[in-house]
Amino acid sequence: MPSTTARNAADDLADVERVLSGNAAAFEGIVRRWQGALVNMAWRYCRDRSRAEEMAQEAFVRAWRNLAQWRRESSFSTWLFALAANVFRNELKRFPAVNVPIEDIAEPSRPASQATALEEKSRHDAVRRAVLALPMRYREPVLLFYFHEMDVSAAARTMGLPQGTVKARLSRARELLRRRFPRLSEEYVAMESAASN
Amino acid sequence: MKDEMIDRVLASEEALLPSSGFTAAVMERIREETAAPQPIPFPWRRVMPGIVLGCGGLGWGAVELTRLAIAAAHDPQTITVPLSASALQPFESLGWSAVALVVAFATWFVSQRIGGESQLL
Numbered sequence: 489m490p491s492t493t494a495r496n497a498a499d500d501l502a503d504v505e506r507v508l509s510g511n512a513a514a515f516e517g518i519v520r521r522w523q524g525a526l527v528n529m530a531w532r533y534c535r536d537r538s539r540a541e542e543m544a545q546e547a548f549v550r551a552w553r554n555l556a557q558w559r560r561e562s563s564f565s566t567w568l569f570a571l572a573a574n575v576f577r578n579e580l581k582r583f584p585a586v587n588v589p590i591e592d593i594a595e596p597s598r599p600a601s602q603a604t605a606l607e608e609k610s611r612h613d614a615v616r617r618a619v620l621a622l623p624m625r626y627r628e629p630v631l632l633f634y635f636h637e638m639d640v641s642a643a644a645r646t647m648g649l650p651q652g653t654v655k656a657r658l659s660r661a662r663e664l665l666r667r668r669f670p671r672l673s674e675e676y677v678a679m680e681s682a683a684s685n
Numbered sequence: 686m687k688d689e690m691i692d693r694v695l696a697s698e699e700a701l702l703p704s705s706g707f708t709a710a711v712m713e714r715i716r717e718e719t720a721a722p723q724p725i726p727f728p729w730r731r732v733m734p735g736i737v738l739g740c741g742g743l744g745w746g747a748v749e750l751t752r753l754a755i756a757a758a759h760d761p762q763t764i765t766v767p768l769s770a771s772a773l774q775p776f777e778s779l780g781w782s783a784v785a786l787v788v789a790f791a792t793w794f795v796s797q798r799i800g801g802e803s804q805l806l
Contacts, residue, residue: 512715512716512719513712515712515715516708516712519707519708519711519712520708523703523707523708523711524700524701524702524703527701527702527703527707528698528700528701531701532698537701540701541703541704541707544703544707545707545710545711545714548711548714548715549711549714549715549718552715552718553718611694612694612697615691615694615695616694616695616698619695630695634692634695634696634698637696638692638696662688662691665691666691
């Protein structure tokens with residue numbers, strides 16, 4: 489995941505140099521290092537496992553074709569994530585993920601009383617589906633913010649947008665989610681008080 | 686829903702493991718890309734004279750039309766429509782048809798030669 493970025497920077501650079509000097513097999517090292525991150529990133533965009541792998545594969549092939557365009561001004565991972573985000577965005581424009589409008593996603597009733605793990609999972613799934621139902625301009629900052637472990641600057645770099653814009657869109661996205669799931673705040677309060685007791 | 690709740694839900698996403706054949710599938714596509722023949726570059730050098738000639742012809746036509754339009758604006762009596770003349774003279778139109786046929790044949794001949802040299806035909 490993104491935290492491995494620094495650890496792998498030297499390996500990335502070495503592999504890129506080898507690929508650019510004609511050793512195509514060296515690209516395998518890059519794929520092995522970043523496949524998990526790219527598949528997970530694609531999964532957040534479409535929430536369809538097989539499609540996520542297809543989209544991640546396409547991102548790797550696109551990275552292979554454009555490897556010479558990496559300027560080394562940013563880390564390889566930053567470049568790769570930005571390229572992948574572009575690929576995923578375009579893929580979803582061509583064939584949108586099947587999702588329902590945010591208004592149609594039901595909020596579970598009496599959230600405080602629902603204690604089982606299964607119910608919690610379904611509640612969380614509802615929130616995640618609601619994120620997918622957000623308009624793309626709000627959805628992408630949310631997806632990338634949490635993919636980058638709540639790092640606004642990393643999400644902004646991946647999208648090629650100023651941090652302020654990303655923050656504003658995140659705020660708007662949260663507002664839309666809050667409006668859609670008002671009762672979940674009660675659950676949060678209940679959880680907090682239970683934890684303090 | 687509070688922001689902390691949203692954070693808790695969305696940050697607790699389980700990591701998805703790529704399937705075991707993922708790397709192999711990507712590398713297979715890379716190998717296919719490497720093995721594929723390089724795209725044939727567009728023959729700019731051969732086409733350039735035609736483009737220049739075409740642009741020149743269009744430019745000349747535009748200049749002539751502008752000239753006629755200016756003349757017509759100054760003196761509406763002197764409007765001449767060269768195309769109507771050819772319509773009135775069948776022999777002249779026959780000549781133009783012959784020229785068009787020759788140009789079409791020459792284009793076909795040149796394309797055959799270019800295609801033959803690059804072993805496309």
